[in-house]
Amino acid sequence: MHDYRFEQATRCYEQGQFLQAISLLKELLGDDPNNADYHGLLAAILLSQKRIHAAEHEIKIALQQDSQDPYLLFINANIAMLNKQMNKALEICDEALRIDPNFVDALLLKGAIFGFNKQRPQQLDHIEQALSLDPDSAQTLTALGSYYHEIGDQGKAEQVARSALSVEPQNIDANVLMGNILLVQGDIENATYHARFSITQNPESTEALRLFSDIKARQNWIIGGWWRLNSKLSKLGNLQLGLVLIVGYLTFNLLSQVLEDLGYPVASSVVSIAWLALVAYSWIALPIYYKQLNKELEKFQFRSDY
Amino acid sequence: MANNHSDYVIIDEPKPSALSHLAVNPLYILFAAILVPLFWMPPMGGRFWLPLAWLLFNGYVLGSTTWKKEWLICGAGGIAILLLLFVLGAVANAFMQAVPYVFIMINAVLFLTIYYAVFTQNSSYELFDYLRESGE
Numbered sequence: 001m002h003d004y005r006f007e008q009a010t011r012c013y014e015q016g017q018f019l020q021a022i023s024l025l026k027e028l029l030g031d032d033p034n035n036a037d038y039h040g041l042l043a044a045i046l047l048s049q050k051r052i053h054a055a056e057h058e059i060k061i062a063l064q065q066d067s068q069d070p071y072l073l074f075i076n077a078n079i080a081m082l083n084k085q086m087n088k089a090l091e092i093c094d095e096a097l098r099i100d101p102n103f104v105d106a107l108l109l110k111g112a113i114f115g116f117n118k119q120r121p122q123q124l125d126h127i128e129q130a131l132s133l134d135p136d137s138a139q140t141l142t143a144l145g146s147y148y149h150e151i152g153d154q155g156k157a158e159q160v161a162r163s164a165l166s167v168e169p170q171n172i173d174a175n176v177l178m179g180n181i182l183l184v185q186g187d188i189e190n191a192t193y194h195a196r197f198s199i200t201q202n203p204e205s206t207e208a209l210r211l212f213s214d215i216k217a218r219q220n221w222i223i224g225g226w227w228r229l230n231s232k233l234s235k236l237g238n239l240q241l242g243l244v245l246i247v248g249y250l251t252f253n254l255l256s257q258v259l260e261d262l263g264y265p266v267a268s269s270v271v272s273i274a275w276l277a278l279v280a281y282s283w284i285a286l287p288i289y290y291k292q293l294n295k296e297l298e299k300f301q302f303r304s305d306y
Numbered sequence: 307m308a309n310n311h312s313d314y315v316i317i318d319e320p321k322p323s324a325l326s327h328l329a330v331n332p333l334y335i336l337f338a339a340i341l342v343p344l345f346w347m348p349p350m351g352g353r354f355w356l357p358l359a360w361l362l363f364n365g366y367v368l369g370s371t372t373w374k375k376e377w378l379i380c381g382a383g384g385i386a387i388l389l390l391l392f393v394l395g396a397v398a399n400a401f402m403q404a405v406p407y408v409f410i411m412i413n414a415v416l417f418l419t420i421y422y423a424v425f426t427q428n429s430s431y432e433l434f435d436y437l438r439e440s441g442e
Binding site for chain 2: 019022026029030033042046051053054057058238239241242243245246249250253254257261279283
């Protein structure tokens with residue numbers, strides 16, 4: 001039987017109140033440091049916050065206490081996926097499904113992994129298996145909608161997303177999916193509605209914030225242009241990002257120096273000025289963009305219990 | 307049972323020192339490293355070692371969980387810069403035309419070191435800032 005605080009922490013997690021949930025779990029773990037469920041829930045929250053290394057540490061402890069819990073295995077598979085260890089993630093999902101063949105979340109995660117690897121038939125197959133087990137779930141419908149969105153069939157994606165929203169209008173994933181579909185279709189106004197709704201329901205939802213940022217970037221090409229490039233660069237690791245930036249630095253500066261040595265001082269100056277302009281743009285654009293975003297976010301009315 | 311929840315620490319949470327009020331966003335250190343030398347050249351080759359020293363100090367005061375990695379990065383970068391400065395000295399005597407190119411390489415190594423250390427420290431700083439704003 002769980003401490004009532006664990007139920008409270010679970011509720012806080014489900015409502016996106018991560019700080020409160022973590023605070024309660026710290027209390028619980030102080031009293032019972034070997035409890036697998038507490039470590040498991042903490043791992044799930046840390047995963048939502050994208051604190052992968054810490055989530056990995058917590059789930060390891062949880063699995064040492066209970067290696068046969070399908071939910072703990074599911075979280076471990078999520079972590080492996082975020083660490084880009086796709087084969088390992090699939091193996092862990094399979095282990096969870098061996099223990100509980102009707103574990104819908106594990107089927108959906110396998111679908112997501114196949115989707116990441118662009119193995120579309122396998123992705124659809126697992127989503128359909130999940131749908132056969134839980135046909136009226138907003139979560140499974142959202143997964144199907146995401147599939148159609150990823151393969152470019154926005155019409156079908158929208159149809160499925162609307163079904164998901166009719167089942168559970170406040171489902172954040174479904175709202176974010178709908179927002180992304182509408183954004184691709186150019187319907188900025190309605191995409192914004194879904195983004196705003198998602199953020200007011202859960203201000204810590206990174207997917208909702210990303211959708212909102214993408215919408216704002218579309219509306220302002222000059223400032224938003226750097227945000228879109230930055231979004232792509234942020235997928236690189238720290239060292240890879242540094243190398244990309246240094247290659248840019250070396251390209252411009254070596255070219256400028258070579259032009260000067262060859263007797264083209266004007267061309268050399270043009271290249272140097274272009275580099276400085278690019279650096280200045282990259283430094284100025286992002287803070288201005290974040291300031292504009294924050295100004296918009298301040299106008300939001302978050303749900304009362306947040 | 308006594309409630310000792312304050313004993314449980316999540317491993318990626320920074321452990322700020324008593325000087326944590328001196329911690330700054332590591333991106334400011336990056337900007338300073340690039341902008342300050344445009345207006346003022348720090349003495350004793352400070353433009354090469356001051357940003358690295360400041361990054362390490364910043365990591366210490368905010369209790370960065372990646373402090374050892376930051377030390378390795380700054381150490382490796384510092385050694386690479388020193389080696390290139392020796393090369394610069396040798397080249398300056400033999401091939402004057404190559405001096406600007408060696409200087410560009412030194413700057414590239416310096417910026418790469420600073421970028422990598424800053425981005426590594428940034429995740430600890432963001433958590434430090436998030437927890438500080440939440441009152442933890």
